[in-house]
Amino acid sequence: MILFVDRGKPGYPGGGRGIAPYSRAVSRDAPLGQTHPSDEASDPSGAKQMIAKYGQVVRWSAALTSVVAAVAVVLCAVLIGAKGAYGALIGVAVVTVFFGISILVVGRAARISPPVMMATALATYVVKIIAFMIVLIALGKSTAFSGRSLGFTAIACILAWMVAQIVTTMRLKLLYVEPDGQR
Numbered sequence: 001m002i003l004f005v006d007r008g009k010p011g012y013p014g015g016g017r018g019i020a021p022y023s024r025a026v027s028r029d030a031p032l033g034q035t036h037p038s039d040e041a042s043d044p045s046g047a048k049q050m051i052a053k054y055g056q057v058v059r060w061s062a063a064l065t066s067v068v069a070a071v072a073v074v075l076c077a078v079l080i081g082a083k084g085a086y087g088a089l090i091g092v093a094v095v096t097v098f099f100g101i102s103i104l105v106v107g108r109a110a111r112i113s114p115p116v117m118m119a120t121a122l123a124t125y126v127v128k129i130i131a132f133m134i135v136l137i138a139l140g141k142s143t144a145f146s147g148r149s150l151g152f153t154a155i156a157c158i159l160a161w162m163v164a165q166i167v168t169t170m171r172l173k174l175l176y177v178e179p180d181g182q183r
Helices: 037-042 047-080 082-110 114-139 147-172
Strands: 002-004 019-021
Touching: 047 082, 047 147, 082 114, 082 147, 114 147
Parallel strands: none
Antiparallel strands: 002 019
């Protein structure tokens, strides 16, 4: 079999020339060129690969959400005024806190194993929805800021985060089935 590896990695078999002979089936990470077969022995759960891929998804999601948040704050400030800007900033803060908690908790769980990471992601999603509703109800009666700006900004940031996660995950070409039935 032929294993595809990173061209710039001189420590890999084949002297970093792009291909290397390998005696068994191609590893699940070979198309991405990010791992070496010896990494499987030191990380049988796949946690290291999962953390690296999760990091890529988080970086792209944070970048897109930051742009959307900045545009939303400016729009709310221009269209509604100071109360609009305050509402938008509170919306950005709430979304940042909630996604920040998810990043920390899911990132921690990813160190254990991919199944634990998935269960943790689902659990934090449910908890965040309930907590987000509580926060919105608590902030909903305030007149110090525009509630519509808060809602608009929060929804825009949440949608931007979700779209970035979906697109980035699709581009990573993650396998959802183990090729050899291992693990």
